Amino acid sequence: MSKLPRSFYLGGDVVAIARDLLGKVLVTHLDGRTTAGVISETEAYAGAGDRASHAFDGRRTRRNEVMYAEGGTAYVYLCYGIHHLFNVVTNSADIPHAVLIRAIHPLEGLDLMRERRGSGARLSTGGPGTLTQALGIRTAHNGTDLTGDAIHLEDRSIVVPSRAVISGPRIGVDYAGADALLPYRFHFDPHLLR
DNA sequence: CAGCAGATTGACT
DNA sequence: GTCAATCTGCTGC
Numbered sequence: 696m697s698k699l700p701r702s703f704y705l706g707g708d709v710v711a712i713a714r715d716l717l718g719k720v721l722v723t724h725l726d727g728r729t730t731a732g733v734i735s736e737t738e739a740y741a742g743a744g745d746r747a748s749h750a751f752d753g754r755r756t757r758r759n760e761v762m763y764a765e766g767g768t769a770y771v772y773l774c775y776g777i778h779h780l781f782n783v784v785t786n787s788a789d790i791p792h793a794v795l796i797r798a799i800h801p802l803e804g805l806d807l808m809r810e811r812r813g814s815g816a817r818l819s820t821g822g823p824g825t826l827t828q829a830l831g832i833r834t835a836h837n838g839t840d841l842t843g844d845a846i847h848l849e850d851r852s853i854v855v856p857s858r859a860v861i862s863g864p865r866i867g868v869d870y871a872g873a874d875a876l877l878p879y880r881f882h883f884d885p886h887l888l889r
Numbered sequence: 890c891a892g893c894a895g896a897t898t899g900a901c902t
Numbered sequence: 903g904t905c906a907a908t909c910t911g912c913t914g915c
Contacts, residue, residue: 738896740896747896748896749896749911754911756910756911757910757911758909758910758911772896772909772910773908773909773910774895774896774897774909774910775894775895775897775898775907775908775909776895776907776908776909776910777897777898777907777908777909778896778897778898780896780897782896795896797896819898822897822898823896823897824897824898825897825898865896866896866897867895867896867897868895868896870894870895
């Protein structure tokens with residue numbers, strides 16, 4: 696198991712990076728406690744030319760400012776006023792590419808994940824808002840350096856075969872016109888991991 | 890400054 | 903299937 700280096704995040708093809716993130720392991724190390732899961736669903740957001748992106752047409756606000764940071768930075772924002780969504784910023788500084796992590800398969804710290812999700816709740820990490828809750832990721836972590844310890848990604852040599860990868864249009868971006876149809880979403884059935 | 894819609898989820902009819 | 907929860911940013915008065 697090795698932490699993904701800065702160079703992984705600096706590539707120019709955010710769609711290819713979104714595909715490559717399938718099978719990588721997202722790890723959080725918060726308050727001395729560790730939780731981790733295999734990334735099983737991602738979406739690419741391709742910068743200023745992408746109508747579905749917060750950074751479309753060069754938009755720059757307090758919320759999305761960190762999208763313009765160098766690749767390997769966490770972009771965490773609040774969706775619908777409730778859900779914390781976690782993105783991996785990619786490419787060089789000032790190019791606002793990002794990959795939204797939409798689902799993980801739990802690997803480590805399952806009890807803590809259940810605790811964070813709340814008593815009575817069955818452990819679910821199959822949505823962009825539920826996985827951040829399980830991993831303890833909040834808007835306070837916006838701007839976190841992903842080559843550091845608190846939040847990072849690892850390559851544990853989990854291979855997701857091409858034939859297992861399903862690509863298709865992104866979820867919930869109907870407002871984006873033709874860009875809503877781009878096949879920028881990638882996922883696979885985590886069941887294949889067992 | 891009011892109104893509205895959004896990269897969503899879970900509870901309820 | 904419907905709907906509330908409730909923060910950010912955009913549009914229009």
